[in-house]
Amino acid sequence: MKRMFIYALLFLGTAILCLLAVYGITRYQLRQEEPIPNTILESETVPDMEGREALNQDGVHPAAQTVARVPEEEYFLVSEAGFLLVFCSDKSTICLYTHIPVTDFPEQERVRLMEGIWFPTMMDVYHYLESYTS
Structure with a gap:
């Protein structure tokens, strides 16, 4: 009975080590895709409790700031x-x-x-x- 318990622990330990190794290998193979050149992501603004649009820390509407940076590209x-x-x-x-x-x-x-x-x-x-x- 003791041998079976030792074999089961060895099997579980080996299985966990294999899973960790596979996770480590695949983690470094994942990469982020490159964005499309000259694109700017826009975000929505949510009105506050009084119905006004939210402002960023500079006091500018985020949408207005985004529109100003859109490059003229063809x-x-x-x-x-x-x-x-x-x-x-x-x-x-x-x-x-x-x-x-x-x-x-x-x-x-x-x-x-x-x-x-x-x-x-x-x-x-x-x-x-x-x-x-x-």
Whole structure:
């Protein structure tokens, strides 16, 4: 009976050590995804008890502060080597590799994509791609 108890403790100890080792290994393999370039997250403001909007420590509405920092950026969607790429406004920095083949689009859109299409925001690019690929 004593041997069975010792074997059970050894088994439980080994199992716990293995679980801790797997947790330690996978913990360092998790990574945060990169945000989409030039995006700013906005937050909602909640009115206080008297119906006024909340102010931050500087006495400024958080939404007004966020709007002031929105960069004027444009994105250029173009077909290269049979796939679609999204470039930033300088036309040299690649913002997004889509891996979407041009053959998924109708002929009229292929001509436009060969020349390139400008979009004011990255969300507009996503909406355009979703409308033709889903």
